[in-house]
Amino acid sequence: MFKPLILYIGLRYTRAKRRTQFISFITLTSVLGIALGVTALITVLSVMNGFEAELRQRILGMTAHSTVTGQGGELDDWQVLKEKLHNYPHIQGAAPFVNGQVMINAGRRVSGTLLRGILPAQEPAVSEVGEKMLAGVLTDLQAGQYQIVLGSELATYLGVMVGDKVTVISPQVNSTPAGIIPRLRRFTVAGIFEVGMYEYDRNMAIIHIDDAAKLLRMEGSVSGLRLKLDDLFDAPQISRELAETLRGQYYVSDWTQAHSNFFRAIQTEKRVMFIILLLIVAVAAFNIVSTLVMVVTDKRGDIAILKTQGLTPLSVMGIFITLGSIIGLIGTALGTIGGVLLALNVETIVPAIEKFLGVNFMAADVYYISSLPSKLVWTDVYVIAIVAFSLSLLATIYPAWQASRVNPAEVLRYE
Numbered sequence: 001m002f003k004p005l006i007l008y009i010g011l012r013y014t015r016a017k018r019r020t021q022f023i024s025f026i027t028l029t030s031v032l033g034i035a036l037g038v039t040a041l042i043t044v045l046s047v048m049n050g051f052e053a054e055l056r057q058r059i060l061g062m063t064a065h066s067t068v069t070g071q072g073g074e075l076d077d078w079q080v081l082k083e084k085l086h087n088y089p090h091i092q093g094a095a096p097f098v099n100g101q102v103m104i105n106a107g108r109r110v111s112g113t114l115l116r117g118i119l120p121a122q123e124p125a126v127s128e129v130g131e132k133m134l135a136g137v138l139t140d141l142q143a144g145q146y147q148i149v150l151g152s153e154l155a156t157y158l159g160v161m162v163g164d165k166v167t168v169i170s171p172q173v174n175s176t177p178a179g180i181i182p183r184l185r186r187f188t189v190a191g192i193f194e195v196g197m198y199e200y201d202r203n204m205a206i207i208h209i210d211d212a213a214k215l216l217r218m219e220g221s222v223s224g225l226r227l228k229l230d231d232l233f234d235a236p237q238i239s240r241e242l243a244e245t246l247r248g249q250y251y252v253s254d255w256t257q258a259h260s261n262f263f264r265a266i267q268t269e270k271r272v273m274f275i276i277l278l279l280i281v282a283v284a285a286f287n288i289v290s291t292l293v294m295v296v297t298d299k300r301g302d303i304a305i306l307k308t309q310g311l312t313p314l315s316v317m318g319i320f321i322t323l324g325s326i327i328g329l330i331g332t333a334l335g336t337i338g339g340v341l342l343a344l345n346v347e348t349i350v351p352a353i354e355k356f357l358g359v360n361f362m363a364a365d366v367y368y369i370s371s372l373p374s375k376l377v378w379t380d381v382y383v384i385a386i387v388a389f390s391l392s393l394l395a396t397i398y399p400a401w402q403a404s405r406v407n408p409a410e411v412l413r414y415e
Helices: 004-012 018-060 078-086 152-158 198-203 209-215 232-246 260-298 300-308 313-357 378-395 397-404 408-412
Strands: 066-070 091-106 109-118 133-135 147-151 165-176 179-193 204-208 224-229 250-254
Touching: 004 313, 018 260, 018 313, 018 378, 066 232, 078 091, 078 224, 091 152, 091 209, 109 152, 109 198, 109 209, 147 152, 147 165, 147 198, 152 179, 152 198, 179 209, 198 204, 204 209, 224 232, 232 250, 260 300, 260 313, 260 378, 260 397, 300 313, 300 408, 313 378, 313 397, 378 397
Parallel strands: 109 204, 147 179
Antiparallel strands: 066 224, 066 250, 091 109, 091 165, 091 224, 133 179, 147 204, 165 179
16 A cells, blocks of 8 residues: 555655645645644643642652551550561651641631641651741750741741740640630740642641640650651552551551542643643644645546556555655654653743743742743653644545545546
8 A cells, every 4th residue: 555656656745836835835734733732732741740740749748658547546656666667668767746736826816727746856757848947947846845837828827937926725625613724835936837838838837746745635645657658659559568567556548648639630630631732733633634635636637647557546545645644744743842842941941931021920929839840751742742643644534535536537538
């Protein structure tokens, strides 16, 4: 079907003559349409991959890869368990924590907050909060000193700075002759952190684990152990293996369970965006249909002569499939090259456009991610290129079939 003669004729039809300039213009628009669609698809998916990676990094800066807790939500023998897990493969670090819901009051402002008790010396083994401090350091948290580190948004809402006092109100209560009153404690703000995720910057406060245990009445126990693994993407499998090793004495969870809805939403959005942009590529690819139909109409005389010289209908189809494939191949190649170059340089190109136009597309005071991150995944590039070329190839079938049905006798009668 694709003999050298067929390939030669198909390639020759790609070159325009004076009377077929309009057909060549339609061909050019088809090539550019496919190229622009492929470029847009690769670039958008790369930017979405970049956003996902950036958000994952920020979330995991505060969330452990895996967490081990007791059956009742408390862990009494955490020192023994930590020592046991120290030699477990894939675990790079472990640190205890105490979690609780509290109210924080400063002046007339009150906010519900997740209170986390940590050991400042061990926390860097499982989280990056120590690297995100805007003021103070985690080691300022000393047992018995009742000091607290607040998220930046929470500190702004409460209107406090380092050195100010806040009141932490626990849901546990004290029974007194005057009645039941809530447990509360005055804390001194020792630091402020900002991880770039509103969920944590607005709703989290950190204190020493001993102070948290006293406030929440958990003396001698903790909420659990937070673990850091050598590969965060293997967290589900490692957590299952760890749960089997501990034989049901503890509850083991991983970060994919804690944020499953969030990352599932991102994946759904990526799929929807892929389909939408792929439709743009499909529209451009099916412009090849109109191009080939016009070429077939223009070349009916040539087709008739070739058939009288022994060219089979299958060979005629091969000519126009070759022509359409060349259009699709050139468009896909140009789009792939353009998309890869744009995806690799989007973090440089966008700031340059912002500077030239004097605008800021993602203001730092509005968006936590003030730049467009990009992460090129070559698997996405391969899939997009294959799908775009396949759509182009599919678009050639009907015009090529129509060309193979040309009747030489009818055409040559009027020549």
